[in-house]
Amino acid sequence: MQLIKLRIENDAMDIAYYPTANEPATTRYAIAYNPDQSINDNLENIKVRLAGLKFDAAILENGLDYSFSDTIVGVNYDRIDVGLALTNLLNIPVVSRAAVDRDGLIAAVKAKKTYLKWHLDYYGKYEGVRNNGQEAMLTVGNGYFGLRGAYVESRADKNNYPGTYVAGIFDQETTKIKDHDVVNEDLVNLPNAQYMTFSVDNQEPFTINDRDIQDVYRSLDLKTGILTTTMLVQLQSGHRLQIQSQKLANMQAWHRFSIRYQVTPLNFSGSLQIISEIDGSVVNSNVSRYNVFDQHHLQLLGLESCANTMFLAGQTKTSKINYTFGAKLTSPDCNTSDLIELKHQPQGIQQVLSLAVQANQTYTFDKDVVIATSNVANDASLTQMTTALAQTSFDDTVKTSRDYWDQTWQDADIKIRGDLTSQRLTRVNIYHSFVSTAALESGQLDASAGARGLHGEAYRGHVFWDEMFMLPFFTLHRPELAKQLLLYRYRRLPAARENAKAAGFAGAMYPWQSAQKGDEQSQFTHLNPITQAWDPDNSRLQRHVSLDIAYDVWTYYHTTLDRDFLAKYGMEMLLSVAEFWISKATYDDTTGRYSIAGVMGPDEFHENYPNHQTPGLKNNAYTNIMVAWLFDTIAQLRDQLDNATYQKAAAAANFNTDLANKMADISHKLTLEINNSGIIAQFEGYFNLPTLDFQAYRQKFGNISRMDRILKAEGKTPDAYQVAKQADALMAFYNFDVPTVQKLIKQLGYTLPKEYLTHNIQYYLERTTHGSTLSRIVYAVLNQLDENYDQAWSLFSEALFSDYYDIQGGTTAEGIHLGVMCATLLLETRNFGGVSVLSQQLQVNPQLPEHWQSLKFKHTFRGTHYTFVINHEKITVTADQKQPITIAGKNYQLQAKKPLTVAYDHN
Numbered sequence: 001m002q003l004i005k006l007r008i009e010n011d012a013m014d015i016a017y018y019p020t021a022n023e024p025a026t027t028r029y030a031i032a033y034n035p036d037q038s039i040n041d042n043l044e045n046i047k048v049r050l051a052g053l054k055f056d057a058a059i060l061e062n063g064l065d066y067s068f069s070d071t072i073v074g075v076n077y078d079r080i081d082v083g084l085a086l087t088n089l090l091n092i093p094v095v096s097r098a099a100v101d102r103d104g105l106i107a108a109v110k111a112k113k114t115y116l117k118w119h120l121d122y123y124g125k126y127e128g129v130r131n132n133g134q135e136a137m138l139t140v141g142n143g144y145f146g147l148r149g150a151y152v153e154s155r156a157d158k159n160n161y162p163g164t165y166v167a168g169i170f171d172q173e174t175t176k177i178k179d180h181d182v183v184n185e186d187l188v189n190l191p192n193a194q195y196m197t198f199s200v201d202n203q204e205p206f207t208i209n210d211r212d213i214q215d216v217y218r219s220l221d222l223k224t225g226i227l228t229t230t231m232l233v234q235l236q237s238g239h240r241l242q243i244q245s246q247k248l249a250n251m252q253a254w255h256r257f258s259i260r261y262q263v264t265p266l267n268f269s270g271s272l273q274i275i276s277e278i279d280g281s282v283v284n285s286n287v288s289r290y291n292v293f294d295q296h297h298l299q300l301l302g303l304e305s306c307a308n309t310m311f312l313a314g315q316t317k318t319s320k321i322n323y324t325f326g327a328k329l330t331s332p333d334c335n336t337s338d339l340i341e342l343k344h345q346p347q348g349i350q351q352v353l354s355l356a357v358q359a360n361q362t363y364t365f366d367k368d369v370v371i372a373t374s375n376v377a378n379d380a381s382l383t384q385m386t387t388a389l390a391q392t393s394f395d396d397t398v399k400t401s402r403d404y405w406d407q408t409w410q411d412a413d414i415k416i417r418g419d420l421t422s423q424r425l426t427r428v429n430i431y432h433s434f435v436s437t438a439a440l441e442s443g444q445l446d447a448s449a450g451a452r453g454l455h456g457e458a459y460r461g462h463v464f465w466d467e468m469f470m471l472p473f474f475t476l477h478r479p480e481l482a483k484q485l486l487l488y489r490y491r492r493l494p495a496a497r498e499n500a501k502a503a504g505f506a507g508a509m510y511p512w513q514s515a516q517k518g519d520e521q522s523q524f525t526h527l528n529p530i531t532q533a534w535d536p537d538n539s540r541l542q543r544h545v546s547l548d549i550a551y552d553v554w555t556y557y558h559t560t561l562d563r564d565f566l567a568k569y570g571m572e573m574l575l576s577v578a579e580f581w582i583s584k585a586t587y588d589d590t591t592g593r594y595s596i597a598g599v600m601g602p603d604e605f606h607e608n609y610p611n612h613q614t615p616g617l618k619n620n621a622y623t624n625i626m627v628a629w630l631f632d633t634i635a636q637l638r639d640q641l642d643n644a645t646y647q648k649a650a651a652a653a654n655f656n657t658d659l660a661n662k663m664a665d666i667s668h669k670l671t672l673e674i675n676n677s678g679i680i681a682q683f684e685g686y687f688n689l690p691t692l693d694f695q696a697y698r699q700k701f702g703n704i705s706r707m708d709r710i711l712k713a714e715g716k717t718p719d720a721y722q723v724a725k726q727a728d729a730l731m732a733f734y735n736f737d738v739p740t741v742q743k744l745i746k747q748l749g750y751t752l753p754k755e756y757l758t759h760n761i762q763y764y765l766e767r768t769t770h771g772s773t774l775s776r777i778v779y780a781v782l783n784q785l786d787e788n789y790d791q792a793w794s795l796f797s798e799a800l801f802s803d804y805y806d807i808q809g810g811t812t813a814e815g816i817h818l819g820v821m822c823a824t825l826l827l828e829t830r831n832f833g834g835v836s837v838l839s840q841q842l843q844v845n846p847q848l849p850e851h852w853q854s855l856k857f858k859h860t861f862r863g864t865h866y867t868f869v870i871n872h873e874k875i876t877v878t879a880d881q882k883q884p885i886t887i888a889g890k891n892y893q894l895q896a897k898k899p900l901t902v903a904y905d906h907n
């Protein structure tokens, strides 16, 4: 093992490099700590000094003695978990001298690696958006609710935001702003039932503040779903305590969550109070730019209590959804029912428990919470709160959570060897994918997955095309869950028909932003803070969302062959969406082609043509290619159903033979603009727009990802330039394999020169600022297709750590980016693992990143369960049924349960 050993003192860092563990160091550095630089910049010096050397682990010689981490050191009169920091920086485990002496080097390194692969940890107290981002990343939940990973002792303020959301609970409020009525539909921040704190000698309850908190460590155990926060507190009164809270969601009885709160007085015996509350006074205030709007959504209906339980009932203001929160406080150390004093508050209810405590003894208090809401089918627990509470215990919640996660890690884990950071962040992404959706699988909730999960209030919890980036992952691992996401859309088909009708079209037009009812929730205008004018917001013209939903239907059907779904729901959805596009396409006699106008592609920088009044653009390439694909696909899927079943779906969609004939015609004659070099114009007229001096803007502003804002601040518009927020023209190459897209383009009567894909990728990459993290996902795939593996890797890894590092400088604070999280998982299996489910039979063509030693994962494709183990030399596939498969271009027959190993040449 190649090692580095570190000793980090207050003002100096000593590093020694050992090419083998048992021989003397070959290189030593003493680096003076530069107090004018940040800790991270100082650590970067270590990286630079070690450049070019290979090492597998680091030993920290002088870690401080803490129960929660053995790699914390004092530096520059502060403390840092240098283990966490160096693992991030160097992608190696850092073990303590104590662990090595105790367990031996090999065992200590192995244990640390395992720990790091299963935990998301933060040491220290952070402020503002940085802490809010960590809260989002530490969210616990089960798809019914999401509880931000805030300190349980916190209330909403500039540093903390303990939000609670239940899937599908939205509420609309209208705010008058400069004689405009602005209507917003928010995912409601429900009462805060995670609140718990303590006080000593009946003094003021402890709050989250720098003065009292000496140390704090937060650790999310991805294996079990338990978030543990350990704090060392010294109150102004001199009392010192260790406070540990553990919080987790019940993954089976998904109305429940539990908190274990443990208090250890360290230097006193005396009187301790435990305060537990359900706070109904909360508002939606996670996103500060929304605070000009009315963000009050809760109405209190009643407070009740009985022995050690308390209840808060309320209703959302306009959507009239009832909610009841019940909480029970128990302790193995005392009879809580006898000791609790109850305090009714104007908008909440509080239990205060007083007991005498002894120094250095740990006292345990369990708060079990039940949430019931009237938006859930068969919600018996709304009337059975007391029974539900009686059944709940912290230990039971732990057990059910463990069981759920055990099963989920069995089915959906992606194991990466050789890259600690990718492994950890991959699991973080898998974890949040299910935190955002698990309960939807039950079919009892009328909700889908919001773009920002159940983790924050950005985009008001709305559902976007981002589903398209999530659905493949869910379909391959939890098809029933994927189906429920689609049924959310199916139930909103009538609303989509209304939308189309209101806009003057036939068929179904899904809204760009969908929430409770499926009507359009995007804003139409925005007040420009600089000019005070109401500027139009045309983002709803991203009509491609209906095509993306059609693609989701196809993905699900193609991957599962769930004919029942296709017959009952899918075909009707596809036909209804098709009818919309037929009514939107117009025929031009002079060109003999159809055009689609008044739309936007995914690139949100282009809402309309400069110097034109009509909103939207004409012949967006992605839209038109997807329309052609949809029309072809419907014709193919029709054959999967017997005629009577098809006719039933067609009747439900009001789809007749005339429309079917039109579809065939349009799918061959839609317009694309392609120039002589084979560049596919993002939309008609794109090549007439001026290019932008990216270099100059980069020099001036550094980060230009939100070029739209920069240009608008200069009084310009991104509409006028060849600049894109995200992938657009080439999106179809993300959705399908290259031959499929080529065939569609050819079918439309266009020919593409050789190397066209490389040229298009280069062309658009140069013009794209990645203002949406989804962009990196798409370009990672495109570069991988184009065999530009370095670029693919760098875009993929930026996407993989985008929420962890909050690379957009504050957006994670307002919720995770669920589409990106799920899409990174697909990229790992589809692009790096090379397992494509896009054809009728599985194709395997791996292209592992060089430093990944191996990749292991499972897929369920058309009812067969597959396990793949892939390294740089060979691929081993096991299936539970006999199936044909193509590996590295050759066809094989898999026998049930018999692993097939195929050597391949990875170059």
Ligand code: BGC
Residues within 6 Å of the ligand: 451, 459, 464, 465, 466, 602, 604, 725, 726, 771, 772, 774, 819
């Ligand atoms: C992106 C959209 C995305 C939305 C929600 C926007 O920034 O441009 O493509 O759907 O965020 O995630």
